[in-house]
Amino acid sequence: MPAWDKSTSMSDAIAQIPDGARIMLGGFGVPGTPFLLIEELVRQGPRDLTIIKNDANEPGMGVDWLLAAGMVKRLITSHVGLNGNAVRMMNSGAIEVEFVAQGILAERIRTAGAGLKGFVTDIGIGTLLAEGKQRVEVDGETYLFEPALEADFALVHAACADVAGNLAYAATARNFNPLMAMAAECTIAEAETITPIGSIDPDAVHTPAPFVDHLVALAELTEVYGVVKR
Template structure:
């Protein structure tokens, strides 16, 4: 037996994403952000997207290109502090923004990936973030239902993938990616290095291949992946 080969070209993988899609993007700041696939979304002029990502990168980088190009209708995120452009568009009503507490965003995605409808928590219960959420009582304590999140597509950046889609992430580039890999109907991974089956030892796999649909090779990273000199 031999595990299937999922490698392909970036253009074709992104072309299958329809306008109006909900897209999860890995990354926390620069590490883990799939900048080249984001550029391809812009190049193919996708419209009306819902983007789920921890942050909106910085002005002039990553998610900001999607915002400037008018690709995004709605953004589900935790923090826009480094992107004044995203805050301006939110304030002007050009994009709709839903804020989540960071661990809640992670857990909502994890729940979606685990086939759950939601989970019960007390995070944010005394704050405006808790408003409008369904309350339940568990063990005599009041808590809230957080709904699970899934997406049509997850776009992830990996340091290393094998041809079946077993993935390894570098350092803090892991962040949301293993969770998003479980929570989308189609998972497309750009990998800096593509290796033959067996090169990644089974015990060293961060995301198992069955969660991954397409692997594209990005040997030449753009300047956006480099250390940011602020």
């Protein structure tokens, strides 16, 4: 296999994830969520994970599988309201939850991918969101410092990839996936279709190959993906 061919088995890719890892999961609800990679993660069972995702999915899918398996120590997210299991675990202290406004979450991830330490913003000043955050004075105005958010691993879902790891996402699956692929030390992508190198038009590439470490082909999409109709 050529060195630039990043194809691997799902089990081998996920086996790299140890206890205590910080893992970004792409997706917004269902679109772009790497459900089969998450299933394999549950099967292998690393513990004390920090999960970074826009939402906690709904009961019986995605993040909820990790919660039910007792694998999550901390969840960094914008909302959990669609998942009563996540709400109960948060209220009981079974998991720690850090809420981050959606736009701030995206920018913290993007900033990490750009190699920066963080950014300043006036969003949240005078609200509960500002509690405990570092304040910065710029031109006589007060801003909040938001630190970059990075991870050990990112798991993303692509509609199409070439064997070198160039990724293209379908429709709204182009949400947190491109940002997270840049912000993690190791990115594992599942793809519905894998094609020869050079088969994806450069203008159609959403995540360039250098940001992808391992590529897993999906033989078929399971029922959980069926919420999205194309």
